[in-house]
Amino acid sequence: MIELLSLPAFTDNYIWMVHNGREAVVVDPGDAGVVRRALQDRKLSLQSILVTHHHPDHTGGVDDLRDLLQGSVYAPRQEQTPEPRTVLDGGQTLTVLGQTVRVLDVPGHTAGHIAYVMEPDGQDPILFCGDTLFSGGCGRLFEGTPAQMHASLALLAALPSSTRVCCAHEYTLSNLRFARSVEPGNTDLADYTRVCESLREQGQPTLPSRIDTERRINPFLRCTVPEVCQSAQAQGAAGDNPVAVLAALREWKNRF
DSSP: OOEEEEEEETTTEEEEEEEOSSEEEEESOSOHHHHHHHHHHHTOEEEEEEOOOOOHHHHTTTGGGTTTBSSOEEEETTSOOSSSOEEEOTTOEEEETTEEEEEEEOOSSSTTOEEEEEOOTTSOOEEEEETTEETTEEOOOSSSOHHHHHHHHHHHHTSOTTOEEEESBOOHHHHHHHHHHHOTTOHHHHHHHHHHHHHHHTTOOOOOEEHHHHHHHOGGGOTTSHHHHHHHHHTTOOTTOHHHHHHHHHHHHHTO
16 A cells, blocks of 8 residues: 655645655655655655656755665656756656656646656555645746646646645645635535635645545636636636636736
């Protein structure tokens, strides 16, 4: 069995770890100390590191973990990340912990951002999406375009409904406040907000989410829903083209 762990780092980051009781893989290790402690506490060896994009809160701990690393650092071909590394493009697969991992190109937040989908035997799939998809939101468009982000989110939304969504930040409550301004009539969104508020009150993470949940509550995956379109048009979107809707929503969220 593969176990999935979220390791809090910095103010609101999550470093994700998967392990089989002996070996571990970590995703976007911005802080090496957090990873070292988790490995030591569980008596795990570090098999591989997966990197989604080049931002330092996702890569800052990579070099400090190399003395523990028994395999490769995998990273997007189109971005500058710590060397040495094994570069990846969307459509490729790799094997970690004896499991197949698919690589997806998901530009938008950065120009060469990738995501990883692990499909553990007999378990729900796991999506490591970095800063592309958040629960209730999406990443800022630092390097990519609204069209790229729309296509990337559509690709992720098409994954199996049970896919666990492992975002890299605990942004959920602030995202949901925005989402409720966009789509106040969404009862699924209201229910999910209450669940997430309760989790945070107990000091628990809101993640992982699930793809079927995000389809129901995330305005950036709902750019063809009439209420979402109307809200975007009130913020300057010209018509109901989904890319224009997403662009207006993202600009609105930036100043929300």
